[in-house]
Amino acid sequence: MGPVITTVIRVRFGETDKMGxxxxxxxxxxxxxxxxxxxRALSVPYTEWEEQGVFLPVVEAHIRYKSPLKYDERALIExxxxxxxxxxxxxxxxxxxxxxxxxxxxGWTRHAFxxxxxxLLREPEPxxxxxxxxxxxxxxxxxxxxx
Amino acid sequence: MGPVITTVIRVRFGETDKMGxxxxxxxxxxxxxxxxxxxRALSVPYTEWEEQGVFLPVVEAHIRYKSPLKYDERALIExxxxxxxxxxxxxxxxxxxxxxxxxxxxGWTRHAFxxxxxxLLREPEPxxxxxxxxxxxxxxxxxxxxx
Amino acid sequence: MGPVITTVIRVRFGETDKMGxxxxxxxxxxxxxxxxxxxRALSVPYTEWEEQGVFLPVVEAHIRYKSPLKYDERALIExxxxxxxxxxxxxxxxxxxxxxxxxxxxGWTRHAFxxxxxxLLREPEPxxxxxxxxxxxxxxxxxxxxx
Amino acid sequence: MGPVITTVIRVRFGETDKMGxxxxxxxxxxxxxxxxxxxRALSVPYTEWEEQGVFLPVVEAHIRYKSPLKYDERALIExxxxxxxxxxxxxxxxxxxxxxxxxxxxGWTRHAFxxxxxxLLREPEPxxxxxxxxxxxxxxxxxxxxx
Numbered sequence: 001m002g003p004v005i006t007t008v009i010r011v012r013f014g015e016t017d018k019m020g021x022x023x024x025x026x027x028x029x030x031x032x033x034x035x036x037x038x039x040r041a042l043s044v045p046y047t048e049w050e051e052q053g054v055f056l057p058v059v060e061a062h063i064r065y066k067s068p069l070k071y072d073e074r075a076l077i078e079x080x081x082x083x084x085x086x087x088x089x090x091x092x093x094x095x096x097x098x099x100x101x102x103x104x105x106x107g108w109t110r111h112a113f114x115x116x117x118x119x120l121l122r123e124p125e126p127x128x129x130x131x132x133x134x135x136x137x138x139x140x141x142x143x144x145x146x147x
Numbered sequence: 148m149g150p151v152i153t154t155v156i157r158v159r160f161g162e163t164d165k166m167g168x169x170x171x172x173x174x175x176x177x178x179x180x181x182x183x184x185x186x187r188a189l190s191v192p193y194t195e196w197e198e199q200g201v202f203l204p205v206v207e208a209h210i211r212y213k214s215p216l217k218y219d220e221r222a223l224i225e226x227x228x229x230x231x232x233x234x235x236x237x238x239x240x241x242x243x244x245x246x247x248x249x250x251x252x253x254g255w256t257r258h259a260f261x262x263x264x265x266x267l268l269r270e271p272e273p274x275x276x277x278x279x280x281x282x283x284x285x286x287x288x289x290x291x292x293x294x
Numbered sequence: 295m296g297p298v299i300t301t302v303i304r305v306r307f308g309e310t311d312k313m314g315x316x317x318x319x320x321x322x323x324x325x326x327x328x329x330x331x332x333x334r335a336l337s338v339p340y341t342e343w344e345e346q347g348v349f350l351p352v353v354e355a356h357i358r359y360k361s362p363l364k365y366d367e368r369a370l371i372e373x374x375x376x377x378x379x380x381x382x383x384x385x386x387x388x389x390x391x392x393x394x395x396x397x398x399x400x401g402w403t404r405h406a407f408x409x410x411x412x413x414l415l416r417e418p419e420p421x422x423x424x425x426x427x428x429x430x431x432x433x434x435x436x437x438x439x440x441x
Numbered sequence: 442m443g444p445v446i447t448t449v450i451r452v453r454f455g456e457t458d459k460m461g462x463x464x465x466x467x468x469x470x471x472x473x474x475x476x477x478x479x480x481r482a483l484s485v486p487y488t489e490w491e492e493q494g495v496f497l498p499v500v501e502a503h504i505r506y507k508s509p510l511k512y513d514e515r516a517l518i519e520x521x522x523x524x525x526x527x528x529x530x531x532x533x534x535x536x537x538x539x540x541x542x543x544x545x546x547x548g549w550t551r552h553a554f555x556x557x558x559x560x561l562l563r564e565p566e567p568x569x570x571x572x573x574x575x576x577x578x579x580x581x582x583x584x585x586x587x588x
Contacts, residue, residue: 013477013487014317014470018310018365024179024205025308028172029455036454036513046454047513058171061210068204068265071312072477072488109171118215160330160340161323161466163459165512170455176308183307183366193307194366218459219330219341318499318550319469326465351509352465357502362559403465412509 002134007037021068034079056111063107074098149281154184168215181226203258210254221245231278296428301331315362328373350405357401368392443575448478462509475520497552504548515539
């Protein structure tokens with residue numbers, strides 16, 4: 001399964017909506033934080049990917065909302081790699097309220113490997129090998145990180 | 148299939164990200180605009196649903212990103228009802244750049260019928276019957292609306 | 295005083311917060327829409343400024359919140375030029391609920407003239423002359439535009 | 442002058458815009474984080490103010506943008522109380538890049554004391570006395586907090 005990286009976020013006032021809970025689109029922003037910290041923890045920061053001309057635009061996303069999060073609650077974003085193909089990487093996420101057992105949300109995003117002008121890249125090294133390695137790891141490493 | 152309601156949006160500067168294209172989470176906001184205008188066009192505004200104690204929190208969402216949208220581009224959001232069950236309604240969406248043929252994105256959202264305290268509602272009337280009616284309509288009505 | 299351009303927006307669900315009103319930061323986004331439409335209506339779209347290498351980052355902003363806006367309300371954003379100096383332009387804004395007389399908010403933003411690398415530009419033509427002209431105009435032109 | 446509370450944030454990808462820097466409206470969100478942590482550090486969480494029926498809507502805001510922040514940079518938000526009147530409290534903020542000496546932005550927000558229905562409150566206790574106390578404190582306490 002490979003390692004899971006856990007990042008902590010706290011719900012901002014501006015992330016709530018008039019129902020008094022977190023607005024649905026913000027979970028995609030939290031997923032982004034999750035994979036940013038996954039990269040930083042296990043390889044190099046995503047800013048270095050960009051400097052070397054490798055970009056990871058989202059091509060597909062899926063979210064299941066389980067129980068609402070409220071203002072000022074803290075939540076853990078657990079991120080892992082779900083699949084790596086020659087042209088894409090998929091991450092999966094679980095968002096857990098810090099003080100409740102019920103999941104807040106779970107989902108996944110798929111990302112194409114792209115060059116600076118948006119052209120698809122095939123197995124861009126050294127990133128591709130690094131990603132592959134994560135999926136083969138038998139180690140279930142859990143690292144807790146403040147964002 | 149039932150009617151399609153088309154709403155026009157224009158990409159805001161703040162909706163772009165450092166890749167120079169629309170940030171992925173904003174499509175969920177546009178889906179929300181699409182279903183808001185669908186309700187207004189074919190039944191009553193969503194604000195009236197709320198006043199009558201019926202809320203539609205998102206319980207699942209799916210997005211496929213096809214081609215990026217840029218700052219100041221206009222796009223058409225086509226919204227239709229995909230499925231109605233006793234406890235939920237699902238909308239599907241297509242986001243089309245106004246001046247290009249290639250789709251920008253497509254997706255769907257599923258919504259639970261809920262009361263003010265978040266309790267699940269079964270077939271809440273008169274909304275349930277109205278939604279059901281939309282799915283049975285043989286009319287492919289297309290209405291273009293500014294938001 | 296020069297012309298005023300009026301743009302119509304409708305409050306999105308995601309723009310509200312748990313107080314049930316529009317979250318304060320969104321007014322800056324609406325100000326951006328106001329000046330985008332001001333440029334489009336009276337000169338060339340801001341995208342053309344960018345293509346010619348002239349950027350207008352915000353260097354100062356001020357907002358007075360007068361009465362809250364709610365979900366699905368429509369509001370008029372009135373935009374005008376307040377001041378032009380050799381290195382900056384300032385716009386002022388009034389946000390008016392469509393169906394109430396009391397102002398929702400008012401404010402202004404000041405923008406530096408910058409080149410692509412962020413260097414300050416002095417009186418960049420043809421934009422500078424065009425901006426100056428707006429402030430000298432005795433005509434109080436009011437144009438209503440959907441965004 | 443009273444105490445300063447310092448909170449650390451990291452720039453999210455979605456907070457950038459097509460200029461490659463943080464979009465201007467996000468600073469208001471960071472100011473909100475600053476005052477949230479100020480309350481938590483020195484009195485009770487803002488959620489408890491709300492539970493006791495005291496709300497602090499923003500009535501005025503001012504921001505000076507000094508130098509742009511980029512994706513994945515960390516910044517310190519320094520928050521202090523600027524002024525307390527019988528009907529309002531004002532906070533001031535400085536946003537400092539963690540690894541550069543030049544300020545990213547500074548500003549202030551003024552907040553009315555309001556009841557649940559939006560009515561103005563005069564010197565709401567115990568919050569009013571607590572706020573007053575902060576301004577009288579000769580101690581320049583600096584606390585660094587992860588959000």
